[in-house]
Amino acid sequence: MNKKNSESNYPDPGRNKGTFIVKVDHCQRGTWQGRIVWAEENRIMRFRSALELIRLMDQALAEGQNIQSLAE
Secondary structure, three states: OOHHHHHOOOOOOOOOOOOEEEEEEEEEOOEEEEEEEEOOOOEEEEEOOHHHHHHHHHHHHHHHHHHHHHHO
16 A cells, blocks of 8 residues: 555544534444534534544535634
Protein backbone atom coordinates (compact mmCIF):
# COMPACT_ATOMS: atom_id res chain seq x y z
CA MET A 1 0.00 0.00 0.00
CA ASN A 2 1.40 3.37 -0.91
CA LYS A 3 1.53 6.31 1.44
CA LYS A 4 -1.12 8.32 -0.40
CA ASN A 5 -3.81 5.65 0.11
CA SER A 6 -3.01 5.13 3.79
CA GLU A 7 -3.33 8.87 4.52
CA SER A 8 -6.92 8.92 3.26
CA ASN A 9 -7.93 6.61 6.14
CA TYR A 10 -7.28 9.34 8.70
CA PRO A 11 -9.68 12.19 9.51
CA ASP A 12 -9.14 15.55 7.92
CA PRO A 13 -7.13 17.63 10.44
CA GLY A 14 -9.26 20.66 9.54
CA ARG A 15 -12.48 19.01 10.68
CA ASN A 16 -14.06 19.87 13.97
CA LYS A 17 -14.00 17.44 16.83
CA GLY A 18 -17.15 16.54 18.65
CA THR A 19 -18.29 15.03 21.90
CA PHE A 20 -21.09 12.51 21.70
CA ILE A 21 -22.89 10.61 24.44
CA VAL A 22 -24.37 7.34 23.18
CA LYS A 23 -27.21 5.58 25.01
CA VAL A 24 -27.96 2.12 23.63
CA ASP A 25 -31.57 1.25 24.53
CA HIS A 26 -31.85 -2.09 22.71
CA CYS A 27 -29.71 -4.56 20.85
CA GLN A 28 -31.99 -6.29 18.35
CA ARG A 29 -31.34 -8.04 15.05
CA GLY A 30 -27.60 -7.83 15.60
CA THR A 31 -27.39 -4.05 15.89
CA TRP A 32 -27.99 -1.19 18.32
CA GLN A 33 -30.93 1.17 18.73
CA GLY A 34 -30.84 4.18 20.99
CA ARG A 35 -30.07 7.87 21.36
CA ILE A 36 -27.03 10.03 20.76
CA VAL A 37 -26.43 13.43 22.34
CA TRP A 38 -24.19 15.92 20.54
CA ALA A 39 -22.77 17.64 23.62
CA GLU A 40 -21.55 20.86 21.99
CA GLU A 41 -24.96 21.60 20.46
CA ASN A 42 -27.07 19.90 23.15
CA ARG A 43 -29.00 18.03 20.44
CA ILE A 44 -30.51 14.57 20.84
CA MET A 45 -30.93 12.26 17.85
CA ARG A 46 -32.29 8.71 17.68
CA PHE A 47 -30.60 5.93 15.72
CA ARG A 48 -31.84 2.49 14.60
CA SER A 49 -28.54 0.84 13.69
CA ALA A 50 -24.83 1.15 14.34
CA LEU A 51 -24.36 2.38 10.77
CA GLU A 52 -26.96 5.10 11.28
CA LEU A 53 -25.18 6.09 14.52
CA ILE A 54 -21.92 6.61 12.63
CA ARG A 55 -23.68 8.54 9.87
CA LEU A 56 -25.34 10.85 12.42
CA MET A 57 -21.98 11.61 14.03
CA ASP A 58 -20.39 12.27 10.64
CA GLN A 59 -23.23 14.58 9.59
CA ALA A 60 -23.06 16.45 12.91
CA LEU A 61 -19.34 17.08 12.50
CA ALA A 62 -19.80 18.21 8.90
CA GLU A 63 -22.64 20.51 9.96
CA GLY A 64 -20.52 21.90 12.79
CA GLN A 65 -17.73 22.67 10.34
CA ASN A 66 -20.19 24.49 8.04
CA ILE A 67 -21.54 26.55 10.94
CA GLN A 68 -18.02 27.48 12.05
CA SER A 69 -16.92 28.49 8.53
CA LEU A 70 -19.98 30.77 8.20
CA ALA A 71 -19.09 32.49 11.49
CA GLU A 72 -15.54 33.28 10.35
